[in-house]
Amino acid sequence: MSTISTDSGHGGPAQDERPYHEQYHAAHHFRNRDHEFDAVKMGVWLFLATEILLFSGMFCAYAVFRMLHPEAFINGSHYLDVEYGLINTLVLLLSSYTVAAGVRCAQVGDLRGLKRNILITLVCGVAFLAIKGIFEYGPKAMQGKLPGVFFSYPNAHDPNEPLWWGVYWVATGIHASHVIVGIGLFIWLYLRANKKHFGPRHYTAVEGVGLYWHIVDIVWIFLFPMLYLIH
Amino acid sequence: MSEQAATSHAEPHLEDHAEHHEHVIVPKMTLQLTLAVLVFFTVLTVLLSMGEAWIANEFDIVIPQLVNVAIALSIASIKTTVVVMFFMQLKYDNPLNTMVFIFTVLTVLFFLGFTMLDLGFRGSINRFETDYIKNGGSGHQLSMPYVEDVMERTGIQIPADAPTAMARAARIADPDNVKGKPGYVKVKDLHHDDHDHGHGHEHSDAGKSRPGHGITITALKPEGDHDGSRDGDGHDDDGEH
Structure with a gap:
């Protein structure tokens, strides 16, 4: 109802004028904010462990199919353009840097720097998807270079190339869906940073999303040589 | 610890000091250096990958796949280590998180390692066990929607075969497949992908394909060994890429 109660959340008469990150208190089941921060961070790491295991399934499929059908996979990597893979790798590396720099900005209380870094990361994520979609997914789908039953590319060298496309589309597709989720998370972070939610005493969300984004980057660090470089 | 809980009501600065004892702020220089290394x-x-292709085309020395794979994955591992240590701050963090990460990596290596051991060496003790590895995956049993569509429209029977052969047959049967148009496929190309790798694939983008020796180590030989039959293609397209 009143402006005071919407601001403080408790409706107490003595309203705390400090920004959110200054007056932030850990949830009551934690000893203090540091305890909470460490618990959240470890939770994020355990989640990242499951992410790594998710992608390891695809790496395993890649290894098995490559051993069984080396020709199809050698042809497969020649269908891809190293340039786009390289550009996308650099885009993701840059975004990883800006995330790490953003965490640093939050730690030293540089809110403008934090917002700038989040924005650059966002743009990098969108650029990654745009490059992938416009120059890779689009043309390949048009040419019928699709997995399994959707395959309709008439000039294949090797009868097992649909398998290669299966690995390519599923691995990069799940990675791209992680990038989309990451973009959503960065929009959320930006909105919160806009409300001055983050500062030296409270930046848990920035740290957690940052770790997630780095894992997305690491997955691409492996996908890039596996798909584009190993001929 | 009880002192810390007590200080949480005190001045923000005091509390700050008590709580943030282990949060390391990584210097900007370190982050920039990390990016540069990556x-x-x-x-x-x-460059190494391009060099490998160049050596193969120029001097006709095909570097074994295993070397290629090992180099590429080692570099990826180095990059990952750098990201994890400095961007993800495991170097400065609670060692428990490092343990989580290391055990995850070990689990992945366990998966990969034992799968590869099985696949690569299954026949090396008892030769007959190799037969249990089915190559599979060529999709002979798939019925493909567009193939049925083309058959219905043109009345041409397209034999159920590997998806690649079906795709080629469907393209040839397609009324859009006209000489001079992009993506034209000649009738004689039909079924080339099964046996003859020598000629007639000028439309394929996989121009620089070379005979593959793969990373298959021992017993396993894919059905229909194509080794060496496609050297010609490798030299024709030196200019590309």
């Missing part, structure tokens, strides 16, 4: 290794791995 870009360096990315460019290095691309």
